[in-house]
Amino acid sequence: MSGAGRRRASIRLMLPLALAGGAVLVVAAILLSQRTAESAPAQPIAFSHRTHAEAEIQCLFCHPNALRSDVAGMPSVERCAGCHRTIATTRRRIQTVLGYWERGEPIPWQPINKMADFVFFSHQPHLAAGVGCETCHGDVGKMNAARQVVNMDMGWCLNCHLKQPETAVARLTDCLACHK
Amino acid sequence: MAHRVSRRGFLKIAAGASVVAGLSPTVRRVALEPFVRPPEEELPGRATWYASTCRQCPAGCGVIVRVINGRARKIEGNPSHPLNRGKLCARGQAGLQVLYNPDRLQNAVRQTGGRGSRRFEPVQWAEATDQLASALKGVGGKARVGFLGGSVPTHLRLLVTRFLEALGSPGPVLFDLHSVLEGGAEAHALADRWFGSADKPIYDIGHAEVIFSFGANFLETWLSPVSQSYDYGTMRQGQSGGRGFLVQFEPRLSMTAASADQWIPVPPGTEGLVALGLGRIIVEENLGRVGSHREHAQLYRDVSVGAVAEASGLSVDRLQKLARAFADADRSVALPGGYLSGFTNASQSMDAVMALNVIMRRLGREGGVFLPHTIPAEAFINPDLPSPFRDFEKLIQKMRDGQVDVLMVHGANPVYELPRWAGFADALTNVPLVVSFSPFINETAAQADLILPDHTYLEGWGFEVCSPGGDRPVVSSQQPAVRPLYDTRSTADVLLKLASSLGGAVSQALPWPDEVAYLEEASAQLLGSSIGVFDARTPAGFWSRWRQLGGWWSTKPIRQEPVARGLPQGPLQVPAASFAGQPNLFPFTLLPYESIALSDGRGADQHWLQETPDPMTTACWNTWVELNPATAAQLGVTDDDIVRVVSTHNALEAPVVVFPGIRPDVVAIPTGQGHQDYGRFAAGRGSNVMDLIAPVVEREAAVLAWGGTRVRVEAVHRSTKLARLESLDGKGRETLR
Numbered sequence: 001m002s003g004a005g006r007r008r009a010s011i012r013l014m015l016p017l018a019l020a021g022g023a024v025l026v027v028a029a030i031l032l033s034q035r036t037a038e039s040a041p042a043q044p045i046a047f048s049h050r051t052h053a054e055a056e057i058q059c060l061f062c063h064p065n066a067l068r069s070d071v072a073g074m075p076s077v078e079r080c081a082g083c084h085r086t087i088a089t090t091r092r093r094i095q096t097v098l099g100y101w102e103r104g105e106p107i108p109w110q111p112i113n114k115m116a117d118f119v120f121f122s123h124q125p126h127l128a129a130g131v132g133c134e135t136c137h138g139d140v141g142k143m144n145a146a147r148q149v150v151n152m153d154m155g156w157c158l159n160c161h162l163k164q165p166e167t168a169v170a171r172l173t174d175c176l177a178c179h180k
Numbered sequence: 181m182a183h184r185v186s187r188r189g190f191l192k193i194a195a196g197a198s199v200v201a202g203l204s205p206t207v208r209r210v211a212l213e214p215f216v217r218p219p220e221e222e223l224p225g226r227a228t229w230y231a232s233t234c235r236q237c238p239a240g241c242g243v244i245v246r247v248i249n250g251r252a253r254k255i256e257g258n259p260s261h262p263l264n265r266g267k268l269c270a271r272g273q274a275g276l277q278v279l280y281n282p283d284r285l286q287n288a289v290r291q292t293g294g295r296g297s298r299r300f301e302p303v304q305w306a307e308a309t310d311q312l313a314s315a316l317k318g319v320g321g322k323a324r325v326g327f328l329g330g331s332v333p334t335h336l337r338l339l340v341t342r343f344l345e346a347l348g349s350p351g352p353v354l355f356d357l358h359s360v361l362e363g364g365a366e367a368h369a370l371a372d373r374w375f376g377s378a379d380k381p382i383y384d385i386g387h388a389e390v391i392f393s394f395g396a397n398f399l400e401t402w403l404s405p406v407s408q409s410y411d412y413g414t415m416r417q418g419q420s421g422g423r424g425f426l427v428q429f430e431p432r433l434s435m436t437a438a439s440a441d442q443w444i445p446v447p448p449g450t451e452g453l454v455a456l457g458l459g460r461i462i463v464e465e466n467l468g469r470v471g472s473h474r475e476h477a478q479l480y481r482d483v484s485v486g487a488v489a490e491a492s493g494l495s496v497d498r499l500q501k502l503a504r505a506f507a508d509a510d511r512s513v514a515l516p517g518g519y520l521s522g523f524t525n526a527s528q529s530m531d532a533v534m535a536l537n538v539i540m541r542r543l544g545r546e547g548g549v550f551l552p553h554t555i556p557a558e559a560f561i562n563p564d565l566p567s568p569f570r571d572f573e574k575l576i577q578k579m580r581d582g583q584v585d586v587l588m589v590h591g592a593n594p595v596y597e598l599p600r601w602a603g604f605a606d607a608l609t610n611v612p613l614v615v616s617f618s619p620f621i622n623e624t625a626a627q628a629d630l631i632l633p634d635h636t637y638l639e640g641w642g643f644e645v646c647s648p649g650g651d652r653p654v655v656s657s658q659q660p661a662v663r664p665l666y667d668t669r670s671t672a673d674v675l676l677k678l679a680s681s682l683g684g685a686v687s688q689a690l691p692w693p694d695e696v697a698y699l700e701e702a703s704a705q706l707l708g709s710s711i712g713v714f715d716a717r718t719p720a721g722f723w724s725r726w727r728q729l730g731g732w733w734s735t736k737p738i739r740q741e742p743v744a745r746g747l748p749q750g751p752l753q754v755p756a757a758s759f760a761g762q763p764n765l766f767p768f769t770l771l772p773y774e775s776i777a778l779s780d781g782r783g784a785d786q787h788w789l790q791e792t793p794d795p796m797t798t799a800c801w802n803t804w805v806e807l808n809p810a811t812a813a814q815l816g817v818t819d820d821d822i823v824r825v826v827s828t829h830n831a832l833e834a835p836v837v838v839f840p841g842i843r844p845d846v847v848a849i850p851t852g853q854g855h856q857d858y859g860r861f862a863a864g865r866g867s868n869v870m871d872l873i874a875p876v877v878e879r880e881a882a883v884l885a886w887g888g889t890r891v892r893v894e895a896v897h898r899s900t901k902l903a904r905l906e907s908l909d910g911k912g913r914e915t916l917r
Contacts, residue, residue, distance in 0.1 A: 070225040074214035108211035
């Protein structure tokens, strides 16, 4: 077979593949864009942020590491049991929590807000700059089941970083600020 | 026509396919599992560093352990620690694999199918300790208890000693192969003979100008290798005037010998004789700038340089040159190494080496010989020395005679480390209850009735009085970097609990509620010391600094000047070493050398260490036999050919490494492999060189003369592929000869 013939053959093979790829791309784009509207994932316990917020418990009581660390972290089972060994112990959901505590098992919570692993995000500087939790997480205190309200992509990050004081913008829009 | 895809086409398709695959919406859901109980000071995503002590060998280097989310991730050297000064060896780095070892015991177990059946059933801690307590109470409270320890941390050794004393039993017997190979008991005996000291002498390698090392592989496993490697760097970089000069006397080119200026492979067992000859020349020719040698003439009265030259194969001229090099330097030091302890003339050889330091007046001088300064608190006075082999033989005899009702074993593995003729395994059968505290099922634990696993060192508390502690007194503290992974229990806590349940004198001798209370009390004794690197106003404050820094040491170097109590009576002599096996039947001397990675075998369960190539041969993952090229040619074998090494007592088979750095009449085999138990990475791998050792015991100090075995080597006409980092493709390049 001549060189031109080979090229034709490979083009014949590539064409449907490229079409299929393009179709997948479109579907994926649609799926990805809908991620913000995604309903809250099923949790092992139907935990209500609203109940806790109405009891005037601060976010940082259960997620204290947001102040000091990269990740806000999930409250330890010990933290849940600390209150619920005495509060509302007759409720079925609370008994489920206490069951985890007694068995010494971690509760397998499903993550709600996800950030790509090539982003080096840290909660600490954001809290230090006075960014409230609800800026990124929405008004979780009014939700029964927490869900993602913001599509945490780079455009959204920059949208906020660009609005910062002029002296900080250069630093905050540097690639290496988040992609190390 | 067959459809052929071009290279370019294939790449296009591959790229297209991977794009398609990459776009597929596979968003992985991973549950966020919080801690049930978060570790103290835990900050998710942030590393916490805990200062502690390495337990991979008895040196006691300081480590800092990086802990993230409650898991230990990395071990580094503690930069503040005066011993290793931030450095750490490969064994120290591999410590994580002790913690995370998949073959660790996860709870206390009882051997149900009889000893050696390896059928274990979990047992409740309370039940297990009750069984031990009732056995200790014994018939009429007169139980005869034996405690066999290996590299037991200092704090536990102190507790065990108190415990046994209160029980009215003899003190613990310590035996471990590493200590035997580095001549631990012999070094203590040497210090006792010359200086009346209970501590090992320390050698100021960093400030020496000329070092004559007689079988001391101080860059590998001898005493405190990380500290000594640091000092070696100082010595070489000429911080004390010029580049230091190192001469190594030993039959195999060890890594230390390879780092030396001169490697002198004298026949095994004649190292001491060479030292004697050098001393004779120095005294005879009145060499050096130390004044008259008249007072030392008596020491060398019976030495004939000609005879030394003949026995060592070194010419008189060479000996004279060496003697001048040693004597003309301002700061020279001679090291009596562990290899000397492997022969029947061990004590005389070591005396001959120490005599070189004495006649050159190197005691208490910079770059010379010192004694350690004691820790200024009663709690840290180290009461027991490494037991001479004689004590261990006595224990075996007592066991055999049925005079031991309960034997407790911690950190020792003599079933693996000693040849069968020592009779330990057989004597065990006469002991009604054998209890092991090993976190792993090793060969000795497999012969126990009960195993009460201790924590591994990254989970436990303790301290180590470093001996040698470099240039100053050092107590290295140990604290948990992580919470215990499994249902294991600290042996110190088990003893304290036993003591309180036994009551009476025992509970009075060990009044502490737990190990930490004991350690807090002990550390508080150093409060207010004027020489310490830190102090505090309260014991609690001191305890906190103690853990934060990783121990206590003096701010400045403090050492003691050894005072020779009087030179040995009469002239020095080094008799010829005796060997097991007729030279005509067993033409080679066997050199079992301590593996730099696996040590005496305790590292064999860590695959990072299995994978660590031997620095001289680059071989790993197996046992090998090092043969000189001439010997190999004579036997008709080459690299990877299997040979059978036969001693008067046993035989083993292993592949050959043709190694130019060894005397033609010596066969070297590294220690550490040939485990029957000890987890998946160790068991059934290689052969145990200690099985070959014939029963030769040095009579005076009763040390096992592990170097005194002769062997013969037979080709078995099979071969295998030995894992080696170095390529053997260059073989046959004659220019390299």
